[in-house]
Amino acid sequence: MDMNxxxxxxxxxxxxxxxxxxxRLHTSPPxxxxxxxxxxxxxxxxxxxxxxxxxxxTPRALELRYEVSALVEQGRTLLAPRETGDLASLKRTFAVQAGDMVLTELAAPLLSAVRAEAPRxxxxxxxxxxxxxAALRDGRVDLEVxxxxxxxxETTVRRVLADQMIGVAAADHPLVTDRVTVAAYAAARHLSIARNGRAHGPIDDRLALHGRTRRVVATVPNLTSALFAVRGTDLVCPVPALLSASALPAxxxxxxxIPLPLPEVAIGMAWHPRNTADNGHRWLRDLVQETLLRSAAVVRPPKRRRGTTDQDAGGGLESR
Structure with a gap:
């Protein structure tokens, strides 16, 4: 059967x-x-x-004329790129996998945006x-952030933004109130965020270049636990600047x-290629990206404090 x-x-x-x-069909008469x-x-x-x-x-041709025309039009409609359509009538459930490090800044504004544009x-x-x-491939997860x-x-990845690591501590901690040096930073009591419990990370590698080590007294698996653990103690913890901005004042x-040159934290999205052309999925991806960028736009990295050492400050995850 040749549908052409x-x-x-x-x-x-x-x-x-x-x-x-x-x-009409851009071919030759022969x-x-x-x-x-x-x-x-x-x-x-x-x-x-x-x-x-x-x-x-012929009479047979006249019988076929309308039916053939309708079939061809249906075929063109079927194969034409689909528009996004009316978001107000879009009724779907999306599974979004995100750690609390991202979810802290993403969840509330994303839910508000979804409610405003696609309430169903x-x-x-x-x-x-x-x-x-595997989770993206078998459909358990629609979007990873x-x-x-x-x-x-089997995975499509889009980079959204780059975050940097900063130190966080209680308001009266010496690293907040006094001069920040490599020696002072290494001497502090450290808390590390590590899903696998491994305390060693890029910070330790950079300190080793200065001939110094730090004492990690505890590790926690996520950002929320780290922030609550630091509050009211003398611990310090490296956290992503943009992704922790709203939680710190609260x-x-x-x-x-942090007086060390650390790698950036790349925040992105991943999905299975079968969803790339799906209009609903594309709408969600764009909305997640807009939400993260909007949140990042109102946060500024901390200004360099006078008296810090001459090492550049940067950002990067410790250990995963």
Whole structure:
């Protein structure tokens, strides 16, 4: 079955001309004549017959004209790119996997935006404990947001923004009130955020270049636990500046610049390629990106404190 014959038949029956049908389909008259011959064999009817210098349709052709035209139009509609449509009537549930490090800044503004644009859409936020590629592939997760550490042909990844690591401590901590040096930073009592419980990370590698080590007295698996643990203690903890901005004032915590050159924290999104062209999924991806960028736009990295060492400050995850 060659469905292209329907398109050719529609052009022939509409124009009653091999030449005009060829022009419409951007082919040559000889090629269209061969197609007409195939149609005659398939349908067992001459379809168009010579009448003087023109062609006229047979009774069978007249019967087919409307039906063929309708089928071709339905085919074009089916294969045409779909528009986003009316978001107010979109009714879907999306599973979004995001760790609390991202969810703290993302959840509230994203839910407000979804409610305003597509009130019938529901979001299921999942913890970042599922294996990324497999969960995206089998549909357990529609969109992963955060630090994407898996890349393969089965995953599409989009970088959204880069965050930097800063130090956080209680308001009266010496690293907040006094000069921040590498020595003072290394001597503090440290808390580390590590899902796998491993305390060693980029900070330790940078301190080693200065011949120093730090004492990590505890590790916690997520950002929320870290912030509550630091509050009311003498502990210090590295946190992402943009992703912790709204939580710090609420907990009465202050920040300081870590006097070490640390790598950036790349925040992105990942999804399975089968969802790339889906309009609802594309809308959600764009909305998540806009929400994260909007949140980042109102946060400024801490200004460099006078008296810090001459090492550059930067950002990066400790250990995952």
């Amino acid at each position: 014959l329907l398109v050719a038949l529609d052009a022939l029956l509409d124009s009653n001309s091999v030449t005009l049908a060829a022009e 090629a269209m004549s061969r197609t007409l011959a195939r149609l005659r064999r398939v349908l067992g009817d001459p379809l168009l017959v010579r009448a003087g210098r023109s062609l006229v349709p 859409v529901a979001l299921r936020f999942l913890p970042d404990i599922l294996e990324g590629t 955060g630090v994407i550490d898996h890349t393969d042909p 907990l009465g915590l202050c920040t300081f610049e």
